[in-house]
Amino acid sequence: MGNCCRSPAAVAREDVKSSFSGHDNGKRDSSVAAKKAPVTVLAGVPKENIEEKYLLDRELGRGEFGVTYLCIDRGSKELLACKSISKRKLRSAIDVEDVRREVAIMRHLPMNNSIVSLREACEDDNAVHLVMELCEGGELFDRIVARGHYTERAAAAVTRTIVEVVQLCHKHGVIHRDLKPENFLFANKKENSSLKAIDFGLSIFFKPVQMRSNVVVLWPDVAAPL
Structure with a gap:
């Protein structure tokens, strides 16, 4: 598989080490000497x-x-x-x-x-x-760029999947809030590969009475005109 990536633990250790380098020759400032519990x-x-x-x-x-x-x-x-x-x-x-x-x-x-x-x-x-x-087919965004354009039929198939994701999320009390081509991955590199939604980092739970919100979450590059 080639060289393995550094583990998150190793990356964190390097970050901590670098934060104490400089004029103090590695000596920690007294304000951070007390180690906080993770x-x-x-x-x-x-x-x-x-x-x-x-x-x-x-x-x-x-x-x-x-x-x-x-x-x-x-x-x-x-x-x-x-x-x-x-x-x-x-x-x-x-x-x-x-x-x-x-x-x-x-x-x-x-x-x-x-x-x-x-x-x-x-x-x-x-x-x-x-x-x-693991989704090995890459982002929807990259496939759109590679194709240059989609036929109406192909675009309809992609749109159907996106709408089905929205419907499923709403049915189970979830709003994704970050729908964009970069957050849809193809399962594999085949033309007929299934398309999957990812990244629920901005998603929230909601109740039917909470459908209206004063908070707007959007990416300007892919948002509908305001």
Whole structure:
């Protein structure tokens, strides 16, 4: 499989080490000498070393909080994807709650061919890890760019999948809030590959009486005209 990527734990250790380099020759400032206990994000989930169960290989993608790696189940050898969210980047209680909600929503939604499935969620002292099914076909965005244009029939098939995802989420009390071509992946590289929604980091639960909201979440590049 080639050289394995550094684990999230190793990355976190390097970040900590670099923060104390400079004029003090490695001596820590007294204000940070007291080591803080690592925050616990996932309630009821014992902390464990993810690399005892999975081999984290090359990087597949990177976002504001997380890095997604190719992940190999050491037991079954199944290829998966692992999104590792560094606790160092969870700077507020809101950030922590966002991660908890993302995991809760992925656990809450039923298994469906149009939504990436969560295998398990675990954490250690440095990161929260979401182990998911691997989608090897790339982003919808990249396929649109590669094609240049879609036929009306092909565009209708893609649109149908997106609408079905919205319908399924709303049926189960979830609003995705981040629908864009980059957040839909093809399961494989075949032309007739299934399309799956990913990234529930901005998603929220809602009740029918809460359909109206004063909060607007959008990406200007893909938003409808206001």
